[in-house]
Amino acid sequence: MGWLLIFTASIFEVVGAVGLKLYSQQKSLLRIVLYWGGFFISFALFYFSLRYLDLSIVYPVWVGLGTSGAVLANMFLFNEPKNIQRLIGLTIIIIGVVGLHLTM
Template sequence: MAWIYLIIAGLLEIVGVLGMNRIKRDKDLKAFMIFAVGIVLSFVFLSLAMRDLPMGTAYAIWTGIGTSGGALVGMIFFGESKNWRRLLFIAMILCSAVGLKLIS
């Protein structure tokens, strides 16, 4: 169950990042709410995951999901660069997260 909580926490971090992007554009209450709810719930699920997973592993995977997800969402929905080097490094982040899962 801890791994499911960790994946949910990472996905909610992406929601928080989307809220940040919306705050940059719109500066309305809904944008602030998306950001706040995403980040708060992300931390809640991260803390639930850390009951059973080592802190270092949980944090590394949580940030990896958030970083990769935020970058991919930016590329898909906001026209950010799809340079092959950027994609390579995102893949490296994901491979590192999988590696941590395999040895935990």
């Protein structure tokens, strides 16, 4: 259950980051709801995941997956550069998250 919560929290962190990017481009109610709602739900799910998993695992996984997802979302939704350096960096983050998962 804890892993499902933290994975879902990471997805909502990406929603919040995309909402923030959209809101910074044009102010609207939908965009601020994506921004604030995404981060609020993400943080709430992060909080509840602590009932099942240790903070030393949950926090880096949440941040790592959220960061990776935000980078990928920006590459595909906002046409940010897709270069080898970014892909190597994402790979390293994902390897770290998987490594932490294996320590459980």
